[in-house]
Amino acid sequence: MAQTQRSNDQRFHRRALESKAGLFTIVTTLAISVGGIVEIVPMFTATAGPERPDWVSPYTPLEVAGRDIYVREGCYVCHSQWVRPMRAELLRYGEWSRAGEYRYDRPFLLGSRRIGPDIHRVGRKYPDAWHYEHMRDPRTTTPGSVMPPYPWLLERTIDAEDVAASVRALRRAGTPYSDQDVANVHALIGTQADGIVQRLAEAGIQTEADREIVALIAFLQRLGRDGRRAIEQGLTSPTEPAR
Ligand code: HEC
Numbered sequence: 537m538a539q540t541q542r543s544n545d546q547r548f549h550r551r552a553l554e555s556k557a558g559l560f561t562i563v564t565t566l567a568i569s570v571g572g573i574v575e576i577v578p579m580f581t582a583t584a585g586p587e588r589p590d591w592v593s594p595y596t597p598l599e600v601a602g603r604d605i606y607v608r609e610g611c612y613v614c615h616s617q618w619v620r621p622m623r624a625e626l627l628r629y630g631e632w633s634r635a636g637e638y639r640y641d642r643p644f645l646l647g648s649r650r651i652g653p654d655i656h657r658v659g660r661k662y663p664d665a666w667h668y669e670h671m672r673d674p675r676t677t678t679p680g681s682v683m684p685p686y687p688w689l690l691e692r693t694i695d696a697e698d699v700a701a702s703v704r705a706l707r708r709a710g711t712p713y714s715d716q717d718v719a720n721v722h723a724l725i726g727t728q729a730d731g732i733v734q735r736l737a738e739a740g741i742q743t744e745a746d747r748e749i750v751a752l753i754a755f756l757q758r759l760g761r762d763g764r765r766a767i768e769q770g771l772t773s774p775t776e777p778a779r
Pocket of ligand 1 (some may be wrong): 606610611613614615651653654655681682684686688756775
């Protein structure tokens with residue numbers, strides 16, 4: 537009896553679906569789309585609601601410049617920016633990464649390989665001068681490092697017009713920069729860069745405010761800090777899994 541039932545079902549499936557190529561294509565496409573939809577829909581609704589996190593702030597223009605350099609140099613090929621909620625990672629890198637922290641990451645730089653360590657929480661881990669020396673030659677700060685040196689970052693300069701273009705593009709993509717931010721890109725870069733140049737000078741390193749290294753340091757020192765502060769103050773989503 538069960539046998540007959542099953543072969544009837546099979547015949548129905550074959551007759552009503554599999555023999556009709558057009559219908560079968562539509563139905564299989566729908567079935568396969570479910571997996572994509574359940575992943576993509578929450579991603580858009582999570583950032584569009586009124587409860588979206590206000591504890592992350594957009595990158596400053598100098599950090600945007602540093603981020604562009606990070607992308608250009610392909611640092612994401614060796615470094616991830618995603619601390620996973622696992623004991624070994626918490627001990628090594630610090631707080632695991634919350635979804636809201638990526639709000640202004642366009643394009644995202646999660647990375648998929650860790651030839652070097654995860655750097656999502658590297659902000660303020662080292663002084664500015666450490667990054668300067670590390671980029672000039674990683675083996676001076678970290679003996680035996682396999683990271684390549686990036687000496688040209690110490691010489692090449694950023695063009696404030698390019699940075700302004702990046703800021704305008706990000707604004708068009710939805711990052712909430714005000715008209716004033718966009719109009720003041722030059723001044724904002726100057727103020728933040730001067731601070732880094734001064735800290736480097738205190739450590740005995742002479743450089744200029746428009747060098748690429750200064751922008752990259754601004755970006756690296758920023759990483760993971762908004763999230764860390766929000767976690768300390770209990771501002772991140774209360775629905776996070778317990779540890
Ligand atoms: C070939 C792979 C590779 C590339 C490309 C690479 N790195 Fe690294 N990076 C490493 C390795 C390995 C380490 C660990 C040893 C060390 O500190 O140098 C490291 C360490 C670091 C650290 C210190 C992290 C910590 O927590 O101690 C920072 C910051 C860093 N890299 C930034 C960068 C930036 C910025 C770029 C692009 C300009 C870059 N890396 C490109 C492999 C790489």
